[in-house]
Amino acid sequence: MAYKEKGTKRRLRSSYITSVISISLVLFMLGLMGLLILNAQQLSNYVKENIGVSIILKKNVKEVEIRRLQKTLDATNYVKATQFVDEETAAKELQKELGEDFVSFLGYNPLMASIDVKLYAAYANPDSIAKIEKDFTKYNPVQEVYYQKSLVHLVNDNVKRIGLILLAFSALLLIISFTLINNTIRLSIYSQRFIINTMQLVGATRSFILKPFMGKSLVHGILGALIANAMLSGVIYISQKELSQVITFDNVEILGILFILILLLGIFITWISTLFAVNKYLRLESRSLY
Template identity: 85%
Template sequence: MAQKENGSKRRLRSSYITSVISISLVLFMLGLTGLLILNANQLSNYVKENIGVSIILKDNVKEVEIRRLQKNLDATEFVKATEFVDKETAAKELQKELGEDFISFLGYNPLQATIDVKLYAEYANPDSIAVIEKDFTRYSQVQEVYYQKSLVHLVNDNVKRISLILLGFSAILFIISFTLINNTIRLSIYSQRLIINTMQLVGATRGFIRKPFIGKGLLHGFLGALIANAMLSGVIYLSQQELRQVITFNNTELVGVLFLLIILTGLFITWISTLFAVNKYLRLESRSLY
């Protein structure tokens, strides 16, 4: 008899551990999606701000005028950064890319000095860049403004598309997460259906029977959320080490809100799932339990 009870306790303990692990893994996936959403805008800005606009300068422009132009550009609200590339530097970079000395072949350097401009993300769209291009060409030192129009359109279209896909994926993942946690809790309570029936037979009220199950469910949800948050903290740390330029988590308040939401989500899903599962077996007749 004692061995049977010990075996039953071990199975029950194993069921609890499985439940907590399952909940933590599902909440971890939800948390990863949350982190991705938090950084989606930052990733979008990173891509947009790396779209280069090249201002090709006239041959007779003096260095003093170039520096003055560069300062004027830096002072505008839409320019994030500028970099002056003289003819010699441009030639060296092209030689490195081509792998041959084209200057010796041609007998002269055909390249022109340029100012490479990086725009702020909110201005890195086709309409804004078209207006900025006209603004740049007004300067007397500028011969031509060059940028890849097709790339600008492609980046902006893909950012919108990815945002919609991400929102849809988040909604689907939440539904799947709810279903997985709900099924895990249902299986856990199914193994205790006879205990529920026995408590009913001795006259226990439904509220009295629900209380310990809901308490354990909330505890499992809380523990699962803590484990999920611990794993997410590891992901954040590794991301900061390996992808610092692309992904940052400087806004600790938002990360804290995400962790709190994971805990609340774990508590809510386990509470509602436990409530429905226990109520199901409270309504069943004794002969339907087998």
């Protein structure tokens, strides 16, 4: 008898550990999706702000005029950064890309000086850039404005498409997560169905039977959420170290809200799943348990 009780306790302990690990892994996946959504806008801004607009300058423009134009551009509310590129630098960069000395072949440098402009993400869309292009051409030293229109359209279309996909995937992942945690808890409760039935036979009330299971589900939910948050903290640390230029987690308040949401979600899903699972076996007759 003692050996049997010991074996039962071991199975229950194993069931609890499996349940906590399963819950933590599912919550971790939800947390990763949360981090991705939080940084989706940041990643979108990073891509948009790396779309280059080149202002080609006229020949023989004085350095004073170039400096004045650059300062004027920097003062506008849509320009993030500017960089002056002279003829020699432009030729060297093109030679690197082509792998050939085209200046020696032609006998002269056909390239002109330019100012490379990086726009803020809010203005890096086709309509805004078209208006900005008109503004740039009004300046006297400017000969023409060049940017890849197809790239601008492609980036903006893909950003919108990815945003919709992320929302749809998040909803799907939430449903899958609830299902996985629910099934894990139902299996755990299934292994204790005879205990529930025995408690009913000796006259225990529904609330008395539910209480220990609900308490354990609360503990499992909290433990699973804490483990998931710990793993997410590790992911954040590694991301900050390896991808600091692309992804930053400076907003502590938003991260705090995400961690609290994972904790509340872990508690809610385990609590509601346990409630349904125990009530199911409370309604079953003894012969239906086999």
